[in-house]
Amino acid sequence: MLYPLKFEPILKDKIWGGTKLSTLFGKHAETDKLGESWELSGYEGNESVVTNGILAGNNLTELIEIYMGELVGDKLFDEYGLSFPLLFKLIDANENLSIQVHPGDEVAAEHHNSYGKTEMWYVVDADKGAELIIGFSKDCTRDEYLDALDAGEVETLLQKVPVAKGDVFFIPAGLVHAIGKGVVVAEIQQSSDITYRIYDYKRVDDQGNERELHTEQALDVINFSAAKNPKTAYKIQPNEITSLVECDYFTTNMIHFDAAVTRNYGSLDTFVTYMCLEGNLIIEFSDEKTIVKKGDTVLIPACINELILIPETEATLLEVYVS
Numbered sequence: 001m002l003y004p005l006k007f008e009p010i011l012k013d014k015i016w017g018g019t020k021l022s023t024l025f026g027k028h029a030e031t032d033k034l035g036e037s038w039e040l041s042g043y044e045g046n047e048s049v050v051t052n053g054i055l056a057g058n059n060l061t062e063l064i065e066i067y068m069g070e071l072v073g074d075k076l077f078d079e080y081g082l083s084f085p086l087l088f089k090l091i092d093a094n095e096n097l098s099i100q101v102h103p104g105d106e107v108a109a110e111h112h113n114s115y116g117k118t119e120m121w122y123v124v125d126a127d128k129g130a131e132l133i134i135g136f137s138k139d140c141t142r143d144e145y146l147d148a149l150d151a152g153e154v155e156t157l158l159q160k161v162p163v164a165k166g167d168v169f170f171i172p173a174g175l176v177h178a179i180g181k182g183v184v185v186a187e188i189q190q191s192s193d194i195t196y197r198i199y200d201y202k203r204v205d206d207q208g209n210e211r212e213l214h215t216e217q218a219l220d221v222i223n224f225s226a227a228k229n230p231k232t233a234y235k236i237q238p239n240e241i242t243s244l245v246e247c248d249y250f251t252t253n254m255i256h257f258d259a260a261v262t263r264n265y266g267s268l269d270t271f272v273t274y275m276c277l278e279g280n281l282i283i284e285f286s287d288e289k290t291i292v293k294k295g296d297t298v299l300i301p302a303c304i305n306e307l308i309l310i311p312e313t314e315a316t317l318l319e320v321y322v323s
Helices: 020-025 060-067 074-080 105-112 142-150 215-219
Strands: 010-018 034-040 086-093 099-101 119-126 131-136 158-162 168-171 177-179 183-190 196-199 241-246 251-257 261-264 272-278 281-285 288-292 297-300 306-311 315-321
Touching: 010 020, 010 086, 020 034, 020 086, 020 119, 020 183, 034 297, 086 272, 119 241, 119 251, 131 168, 142 215, 168 241, 183 272, 183 315, 196 215, 251 306, 306 315
Parallel strands: none
Antiparallel strands: 010 034, 034 086, 086 183, 099 177, 099 196, 119 168, 119 183, 131 158, 131 177, 241 251, 251 315, 261 306, 272 297, 272 315, 281 288, 281 306
């Protein structure tokens, strides 16, 4: 019988990474440049491995092959096969990330044999004065953009948004964006690693080389319209389900609770994923209990219709499933 599954995080050093994933979430890395923790991934070459229960040691792709619709949902298995459709990350920007854009499904399939990359961010932590870049501050033409890019002034066209813990941003394919220095986010995205880098502050790697830019590819996908109201508005309802983002690829809710919450997923034909961002809790299912701590990500198989979330301390979860 399937049960709530926990996984070993896949840790990624980045030129812009830091130490906050260790201090905030206990991600143990022998580096001070830990930029990303891939919490749940079926991406080829980066398949998450189960750490709890009788399935410990199996990776996500192996489990989909064995359990198929029981794990991911019949409709999703028919559509994606052995591919897991979403990728869950924690990201620590100790320095500014590159300014970038992602392609949608059509361009990604044509040029990369990949899915596109629509994503969202939940701000877990932010230094005072920290910012994100979210799209253009006003409508822009292709020529205006190229002129600014050539002059090294592309930032002057872009919208910088001050951020604080708890802010939410939806980043569809085609929206130019960047995570600024001092920001930690939980990222939920399509399972794709296709990024078109527009500007990288002329940084160099350990060999003194600047990272590759993708100017021409980016031109094919950039949305040059102003990004209006970039921050997602929501109001927390304690011990209730708070809707954050709903799009073609995923639905994300927040559960902020200090009392037991029963979740019934009988009407869904999909897996559900919890990212625990605050507190500790117990998932009670079929007389079994799964301990969940801050920083854990848990996959709830599609065959589980009902469970109870029991907080040991006040807790905050992101609840994600495919729409």
